[in-house]
Amino acid sequence: MNGKIIKFWTDVVEVEFISNLPKINTILTLHDGKTFLLVKRLVNDKIIRATVIYAYKEIKINELVFNTNKSFxxxxxxxxxxxxxxxxxxxxxxxxxxxxxxxxxxxxxxxxxxxxxxxxxxxxxxxxxxxxxxxxxxxxxxxxxxxxxxxxxxxxxxxxxxxxxxxxxxxxxxxxxxxxxxxxxxxxxxxxxxxxxxxxxxxxxxxxxxxxxxxxxxxxxxxxxxxxxxxxxxxxxxxxxxxxxxxxxxxxxxxxxxxxxxxxxxxxxxxxxxxxxxxxxxxxxxxxxxxxxxxxxxxxxxxxxxxxxxxxxxxxxxxxxxxxxxxxxxxxxxxxxxxxxxNEKIIGKKHFDAIIEVKRILKTYKDLEDVILILGFDELDEENKKIVKKALQLENFFSQNFFMTEHFTKEKGVFVSLQDTVESVIRIINGEYINQSPEIFSYVGSNLNIPTDKELGIK
Ligand SMILES: Nc1ncnc2c1ncn2[C@@H]1O[C@H](COP(=O)(O)OP(=O)(O)OP(=O)(O)O)[C@@H](O)[C@H]1O
Ligand SMILES: [Mg+2]
Missing domain, CATH: 3.40.50.12240 (Rossmann fold)
Structure with a gap:
């Protein structure tokens, strides 16, 4: 059954139906099916309010509205x-x-x-x-x-x-x-x-x-x-x-x-x-x-x-x-x-433990940031110096070149397997690179090919 427009605001119209009031979320059309309204509110047993989804042309009072009896x-x-x-x-x-x-x-x-x-x-x-x-x-x-x-x-x-x-x-x-x-x-x-x-x-x-x-x-x-x-x-x-x-x-x-x-x-x-x-x-x-x-x-x-x-x-x-x-x-x-x-049961103990350790390192670094700003890195004790270094290495390690950004960064995208990621992180948290600069990890991909301090003979 058809209805008739009785009121309208910028994107809401009120439509009166003699019978068969449409349900909420029904699509109503006018202008030869080119304008779409969506029923959003039943005002009483004759009148509904609908939001204008698309108006092909200006909607006028008294225009006839067709009830499709369907949603989108x-x-x-x-x-x-x-x-x-x-x-x-x-x-x-x-x-x-x-x-x-x-x-x-x-x-x-x-x-x-x-x-x-x-x-x-x-x-x-x-x-x-x-x-x-x-x-x-x-x-x-x-x-x-x-x-x-x-x-x-x-x-x-x-x-x-x-x-x-x-x-x-x-x-x-x-x-x-x-x-x-x-x-x-x-x-x-x-x-x-x-x-x-x-x-x-x-x-x-x-x-x-x-x-x-x-x-x-x-x-x-x-x-x-x-x-x-x-x-x-x-x-x-x-x-x-x-x-x-x-x-x-x-x-x-x-x-x-x-x-x-x-x-x-x-x-x-x-x-x-x-x-x-x-x-x-x-x-x-x-x-x-x-x-x-x-x-x-x-x-x-x-x-x-x-x-x-x-x-x-x-x-x-x-x-x-x-x-x-x-x-x-x-x-x-x-x-x-x-x-x-x-969760250890889902990802296994090795990966789970690595996450906990990485988060501990990053959290400690965050807490130390103010101290470093005021007193300087050199004032930290040896243990904290190591943590800060690992944190910076981890932070850089998680940067990654994307395939999606190749056209503007001019760097090739990389896909790193989960296993390589976990192994790479474990090397960093174990301190295997502690005497090298954090910069070496910037946009690296996996670091399994980067020689450790021991391999380089650095102490
Ligand atoms: N992985 C990336 N490598 C380099 N640059 C990036 C990377 N991701 C985002 N950018 C830079 O940030 C810009 C905005 O990115 P993007 O459009 O994804 O942001 P958004 O969060 O979706 O923004 P909006 O809230 O406006 O939708 C990019 O155009 C790009 O310059
Ligand atoms: Mg966006």
Missing amino acids: MVPVGVTSHNNIYSFEGKPLLENRNPSLKYVEMNSTINNERVLDSKIEIIETGIKAIDFFMPIIKGYKLGIFGGAGVGKTVLMKEMIFNINKNNEKTSNIFIGSGERSREGIELFNELENSNLMKKSSMYISKMNESPGARMSIVPIGITAAEYLRDIEKRDVLLFIDNIYRFVQAENEVSASLGKKPSVGGYQSTLESDVANVEERLFKNNNAGITSFQTVFLPMDDISDPSAVAVFNHLDGNLVLSRSQAAKNIFPAFDPLISSSNSV
Whole structure:
């Protein structure tokens, strides 16, 4: 049944229906199906409020609105690979998919979580990640950081590196409210590396309406669930940036006239985030392993949006401005980052003990930094001098050249195996290089080829 526009604000309209009131999250169209509205609130048994997803032309009072009786239709499955989709499910590139299969957004939600104890580590070849936050199939990794500290670059490096060893997985990329240039760049890079044929991208750019930016995340997750539960394929899901999703939900909530809560965020912040995060897991069919960038307003890790996401993740990887300022990329901060995969039973005693020791060294160095600043390094006792030296060596060791940055750093990217990373770190913490300069570890890759003090005969 059709309805009629009775009121409108900038991006919200009120529609009156004589009968058959549409449900929440139904799509309404007008202007020959070219303008899209999303039902967000039932005002009474005749009137609904909808947010404007896309307006083909100006919306006027009394215009007729068509109830599609459906939510967004999402192109799914392996037949959808090899293309980029908008919120409408329209492929951006023509003639690449002979047959597209569509399902309704959120029709794939599966609450049957079966815990399986089989643990598979997914190597990224990125030393800092494999060492401090080993990624396990079904894991959820958050990459937190303020503006321009390297979240997108790090996520892209992970996409390419993980795909090197995981031929059978599908990739889903959700571009939520970021720059359109970045989406195109990623597409070109995936295409050139022959990875687009196993990837689908769902993108809503920063200049689109909040309704579109907010919906693209559940749209992409629907595609991931379909692959996992219907086609039984393992999925690597990448979301850049989940903060933009929270922000878009907030904008829609504000325009619907709902009162804000803590820090100006919507009162439904927690449930908005939970509704998407709780759909990402591994079950007996296959697993969704996800990687999500989280923008930190004002570099503040305690921002309510970051905290809401934090609580759902298995790993919280924090990029810090102070590391980036020292030209250490990835600008990973091991003392703030945390991961629940750091467990002796999962990673083994050798790796586990190495992490504990590295963290102890870095923490001690951090505590000594003030003393060094005031009194100077020479005033430290021998034991602390060694710790500081090891800390500087470790800090440099975890810097790494990326394949993704070759075009502007002019340095070749390196992939370091987990085993080589652990062995390399153990050599440093054992003090095998204690008489050499920390600089030798800057952007090294593995250090297994660097001669130790003993081999060089330095005392
Ligand atoms: N691994 C790296 N090696 C060298 N430079 C890097 C690296 N990562 C990031 N940079 C530098 O930092 C810039 C910003 O990186 P990036 O776009 O990934 O940041 P971001 O955190 O995603 O930013 P935003 O919050 O704006 O999305 C890059 O253009 C590059 O100059
Ligand atoms: Mg970015």
